[in-house]
Amino acid sequence: MPPKLPPHTADALFFCPSCSTWRRSFTNTNTTNLLRRAHQRRRPASTLAASSHPSPASPTVNGARNVPERFRELYAALQGVRDVAANHVNMSRLQLALRGLEGEKGIVRVAVLGLDNTATTARLVRLLLADPLSEKAEWEDYLQTYRMESSRGLLIRYGEQTNLAVGNSLVPTISIPSRALKTGNLEILVSSLGARSISADQTIASDALLVPTIAIQSTSTGAHSFVRYPVHKSMVCGKGVNGLLAYTGLVGRVNPNTADSIRAAFELNVGEGATPEGNDGISFVDIERAETALDMFRESVQNATEYEKGWTGSGVQPLVDWISSPAKDVAIDPAIKRLVDSTLDGAEKSIVSEEKRKVLALEANTVPEEVRMALHETVSAWAERAHTELRDSLDQGFASKPWRTLAWWKLFWHVDDVGMITSRILRRKWLPEAEKEVVWMGGKIHQAGLLNQETNSTNPIQNSTEFEISEEKSSTFSRNLWPTQIPDTRKQLTTSSVPSLHRFAQNLVMFSLSTTSLSSALSALVYVSTSTTSVYEAGTIATIGLFYSLRRQQKQWDAARGFWEREVREEGRQALKETENVLRSVIHEGGRGIETAPETEARQQIDRARQALSNVK
Known part of the structure; x- marks a missing residue:
């Protein structure tokens, strides 16, 4: 094959298909004028100079092109095809068809x-x-x-x-x-x-x-x-x-x-x-x-x-x-009509081929539904095991000896152990196995290719508000390769709920000790200051203060412990629910190629051009 022109030579040459003329972009004015005059003498009168043509991007039929009235609708329609389907139409043949319409007999x-x-x-x-x-x-x-x-x-x-x-x-x-x-x-x-x-x-x-x-x-x-x-x-x-x-x-x-x-x-x-x-x-x-x-x-x-x-x-x-x-006796030359028909057929065939190629690429980049169904079943089995683990493990944790040592009457010498014991329960009894399985399922999802493609957000997983997930929570999957609702919730409980419970226990113990001390001091003062008051009578005041403080501590501490147990269980169920929703959302929407919009406008313009061709009389 002969070598191509070097870049500097190719830029200096261009070809006008309408007049078949070689032109050079010389900087020498005399040479340029000489070539222009030679070209004008050589060109037939029916040929239009490329420099006099309006911009090809304009869909308006310019009167300077001398397009006959009966061809103007077809001419404008073909210009529309050139504008909206430039990637699919053969521009050389389309320009030839347009030129053939710029006169009664092209x-x-x-x-x-x-x-x-x-x-x-x-x-x-x-x-x-x-x-x-x-x-x-x-x-x-x-x-x-x-x-x-x-x-x-x-x-x-x-x-x-x-x-x-x-x-x-x-x-x-x-x-x-x-x-x-x-x-x-x-x-x-x-x-x-x-x-x-x-x-x-x-x-x-x-x-x-x-x-x-x-x-x-x-x-x-x-x-x-x-x-x-x-x-x-x-x-x-x-x-x-x-x-x-x-x-x-x-x-x-x-x-x-x-x-x-x-x-x-x-x-x-x-x-x-x-x-x-x-x-x-x-x-x-x-x-x-x-x-x-x-x-x-x-x-x-x-x-x-x-x-x-x-x-x-x-x-x-x-x-x-x-x-x-x-x-003879035809509205448009058969050769020009065949050219327009074949050009439109080629553009339409190119659109169909491109759409088929995109569909095949979309299918190739989409994870099969069989894989998604298998992963959905895996998530369902995990959710069942996780809820069972939450119930049984917390029951064991709240029935364990360390948690029993936090009874209200043992609180006086175990008050400093509240934070340690509750944190240990969260760490060891609050969904440890479920968290490990989530990491394993994240690996399975990544292996299936559900995290390799941009998701198509046009397909909702469910219409029910039960499956609505905030953008912040769903984005954690893409950042960490697996949902982090369980460790995040555990961290939140450890940093907010546990210190609050510990502080409340300290307040109860302090109140009981101070109330008992004040009532005992008042009882001693009454006994010393009043000679007629017996020891039993003065001790009644101290007994009332002690009874009130202990009763208050028992009632409020048992209520606080019960509230914390319910809170931990509820937060666990909520974390499992959010994790399951995120997993199902990724399985449903992940691994799908981006669906591109069909070439509707190009098809419509081609149909308009065909209709305009049939309307030529």
């Missing part, structure tokens, strides 16, 4: 692509464009001797006068006074198609034959670049059985929807008689026989019979009819 481009034998291609083009009623023209000799092995192809346009000076155009262009070009409003692109360089395991674009690639060689460095040149119809020209085999290898890899726009012709001498026309748009021609018949008729009209026999038997006439047959 130019139809036909590519004649030679399979590794450009001499045969040029000879066939000469026969397709030759007028048997005229003398042999200069351009016919030019085509008979033309070779494209080292050139950029050849663009043939209609002109009142023959102009064989190719100049500095991107694609070498000549103008010839061919009646076939004028009648059919045609442009013929003659280029080569190196089918032998394409191996069987390589693929080509579905529209490769309708958007041929032209190699452009830099005059300064000799490097090559490539330009895509869209056409309405393509004819592949080959020679012999080898050319036919090469074509069958190519045509099997192109879009079948474009079959009406592609035809093949192969030079195959089958002797005298009519040359058969194969199926699937394949024709067999005898170029030498057609050239002989044409020369005989030009020598003398008396050879009309031989000409008719030789020309018909050569198989060239069906190709002439296919290329240059003018449209």
